[in-house]
Amino acid sequence: MTRTPCFLALATAALLGAPAVSLAAALRVIDVKIGSYYIKPDKISVTVNQPVTLVIKNQGWLIPHDLVVKAPSAGVDFKVNLHGGQSGSVTFTPTRTGSYKMYCDKKPWFGKSHEARGMHGVLEVVP
Ligand SMILES: [Cu+2]
Numbered sequence: 001m002t003r004t005p006c007f008l009a010l011a012t013a014a015l016l017g018a019p020a021v022s023l024a025a026a027l028r029v030i031d032v033k034i035g036s037y038y039i040k041p042d043k044i045s046v047t048v049n050q051p052v053t054l055v056i057k058n059q060g061w062l063i064p065h066d067l068v069v070k071a072p073s074a075g076v077d078f079k080v081n082l083h084g085g086q087s088g089s090v091t092f093t094p095t096r097t098g099s100y101k102m103y104c105d106k107k108p109w110f111g112k113s114h115e116a117r118g119m120h121g122v123l124e125v126v127p
Pocket of ligand 1: 035064065066104105106114119
């Protein structure tokens, strides 16, 4: 009978221990919210040569938005397109420090682009 708690403690340690910790250290996850007409946060700092995942949610319910960064020379080149209410993610490893523009590239046939309405920000890659 005295063995049971000991076994449970070992099993718990095995389930919650080292593997979860090393995964958390290996991959950084940043939540990004987009909507009409914002990107939050509008300045994101990531570390060079470290993989990062952006989990992006379009908080609107009608208007599609996307999040674009075109910096192939820095190892960052993505466009995540999201319908209203939809979430998506992108994982990348930036390879060069610097500041890169992130924006929504949607533009209705009438009126201003989403970028001009405020959907722009900076992805900063730091040492
Ligand atoms: Cu947009």
